[in-house]
Amino acid sequence: MPAPARRWVGAGAPTRRQELNVSATAFAFFAIAVAAVLVRFWSLQTQPGGLYPDEAAEGVDARRLIADPGFHPVFFDDDGGREALYAYVTATAFRVFGASVTTLRGTSAALGVLGVALIWLAVRRYGRGAALAAMAWSAGSLWLIAVSRDGFRNILVVPAGALALLAMLRWADRPSRVSALAAGGAMGLGLWTYQPLKFLPLLAIVWLLWMRRRDRERYARLRATFAWCIAAYLIVAAPIIWTAITDARNYFGRGAVVSVFNPGVSTQDSYPVQVLRTLGMFLVTGDPNARHDVNALPLLGPLLFIPFAFGMARAVKRRDDHGHVLLLLGIVVFLIPPLIAPEGYAPHFLRSLGLAPFVAALVGIGCVEIVSLAGLVPRAPRPARAVAATACTTLIAVLGVLSIRTYLDRPVNQRYDAYSFADVELAAAADQGEGTVAVIDEYNSLDVQFLDANNMPTVQPPGRPLAHPRVYSLIVAASRAEIAGAVDAATAARATVAAVDPRGNPVVWEVVP
Numbered sequence: 007m008p009a010p011a012r013r014w015v016g017a018g019a020p021t022r023r024q025e026l027n028v029s030a031t032a033f034a035f036f037a038i039a040v041a042a043v044l045v046r047f048w049s050l051q052t053q054p055g056g057l058y059p060d061e062a063a064e065g066v067d068a069r070r071l072i073a074d075p076g077f078h079p080v081f082f083d084d085d086g087g088r089e090a091l092y093a094y095v096t097a098t099a100f101r102v103f104g105a106s107v108t109t110l111r112g113t114s115a116a117l118g119v120l121g122v123a124l125i126w127l128a129v130r131r132y133g134r135g136a137a138l139a140a141m142a143w144s145a146g147s148l149w150l151i152a153v154s155r156d157g158f159r160n161i162l163v164v165p166a167g168a169l170a171l172l173a174m175l176r177w178a179d180r181p182s183r184v185s186a187l188a189a190g191g192a193m194g195l196g197l198w199t200y201q202p203l204k205f206l207p208l209l210a211i212v213w214l215l216w217m218r219r220r221d222r223e224r225y226a227r228l229r230a231t232f233a234w235c236i237a238a239y240l241i242v243a244a245p246i247i248w249t250a251i252t253d254a255r256n257y258f259g260r261g262a263v264v265s266v267f268n269p270g271v272s273t274q275d276s277y278p279v280q281v282l283r284t285l286g287m288f289l290v291t292g293d294p295n296a297r298h299d300v301n302a303l304p305l306l307g308p309l310l311f312i313p314f315a316f317g318m319a320r321a322v323k324r325r326d327d328h329g330h331v332l333l334l335l336g337i338v339v340f341l342i343p344p345l346i347a348p349e350g351y352a353p354h355f356l357r358s359l360g361l362a363p364f365v366a367a368l369v370g371i372g373c374v375e376i377v378s379l380a381g382l383v384p385r386a387p388r389p390a391r392a393v394a395a396t397a398c399t400t401l402i403a404v405l406g407v408l409s410i411r412t413y414l415d416r417p418v419n420q421r422y423d424a425y426s427f428a429d430v431e432l433a434a435a436a437d438q439g440e441g442t443v444a445v446i447d448e449y450n451s452l453d454v455q456f457l458d459a460n461n462m463p464t465v466q467p468p469g470r471p472l473a474h475p476r477v478y479s480l481i482v483a484a485s486r487a488e489i490a491g492a493v494d495a496a497t498a499a500r501a502t503v504a505a506v507d508p509r510g511n512p513v514v515w516e517v518v519p
């Protein structure tokens with residue numbers, strides 16, 4: 007239950023112990039916030055390096071938002087369909103710091119830090135210690151570090167999800183029109199981010215149904231404000247809802263293609279194996295995709311799974327409290343996106359991002375539970391609680407340091423294909439204006455469009471012959487065969503290697519036609 011309001015003793019002056027507690031909390035918050043900034047911005051220019059085309063797509067659209075006053079979409083139909091909020095935030099960063107890969111990824115890093123702070127704010131409802139532990143875990147989580155250093159819109163799920171958790175808790179704790187408006191608006195914001203937060207209304211409905219059965223008095227107070235919550239949701243989400251109605255094919259297309267309901271969905275494993283791998287991501291396995299994870303490490307691992315399990319146990323024990331049951335329901339609801347989307351590898355850490363604030367809260371609550379239980383051990387020494395608190399703090403801190411070390415120590419050969427280094431090298435070779443031809447497909451050409459925006463070459467799809475090859479000064483492609491398809495075999499035979507991958511294989515060829 008929410009901690010009772012603290013009362014100052016005496017003539018309104020805080021006690022010495024209260025002053026020390028406030029100072030210690032402020033210091034801990036500041037230290038964790040600084041750590042969150044450092045692990046997200048350190049060596050951002052070189053790690054992860056490269057530029058995946060999905061990242062470039064965000065940069066291309068952000069540039070267009072700046073250059074074209076009439077361009078103001080809420081949803082992009084290209085690149086599988088994308089909500090536009092991240093591009094707007096990135097465009098703002100481009101105006102201030104200039105358009106670059108570092109600024110693009112720096113936008114994600116800043117949003118990642120915001121997510122850490124909002125997780126602390128949301129989990130404060132469960133106590134100071136739980137909030138700080140949750141914040142510390144999210145600051146040093148390898149999962150969230152990796153997502154925060156990529157230029158994808160997916161990172162929006164972390165701050166937006168934490169904000170929704172905070173607003174829903176405030177609404178239930180203090181039902182009013184204002185708190186209902188905040189909860190509805192926060193849930194509506196979720197539609198502007200990425201797929202998992204589309205499930206926020208489902209979470210709210212299941213949670214409210216639980217309260218209707220187990221806490222009728224609170225439910226009655228909330229019911230009086232339902233209209234305000236729904237109105238705020240519809241107002242904030244209206245542009246996206248309208249897009250879903252008028253452009254349903256593009257809006258729902260990607261979700262339909264990757265879902266288990268698509269008979270032709272492309273998967274790496276059978277569906278039962280995919281389910282087991284997804285459920286096992288907390289403890290034993292991780293995402294094989296190097297953009298989402300490092301070395302397929304699990305979300306928590308065996309050590310951090312301990313406080314998470316204790317947090318789950320504490321939440322189950324206190325399931326009559328709407329705040330604790332919301333965390334349990336959040337884990338269940340936000341497991342749905344990765345479970346119903348088996349396309350690609352499993353587990354899929356991006357589709358699991360809706361879990362982040364709920365996992366953080368349970369890790370924080372679990373640390374508090376461990377400390378509490380340490381004080382109940384028969385004949386335990388007096389400092390047993392202090393030892394348990396120190397152990398939890400040390401565990402989270404050490405694993406956070408190991409997480410960023412593991413991330414930064416990855417060699418280029420582990421990142422080369424995942425971050426499309428070859429496309430970046432092709433873009434560098436083609437950065438000579440319209441007189442140069444870059445032979446590259448539409449999707450991978452996004453790297454060229456972003457990186458060479460100020461000196462854009464002519465982009466030619468592979469397999470399509472150039473009408474007048476002699477008018478160009480240079481042809482750049484990923485292989486001799488692609489040059490031959492653009493001109494002829496004799497010209498391709500004269501091509502030279504412009505770049506090689508870490509294994510020494512040619513990845514960029516160039517020739518003067």
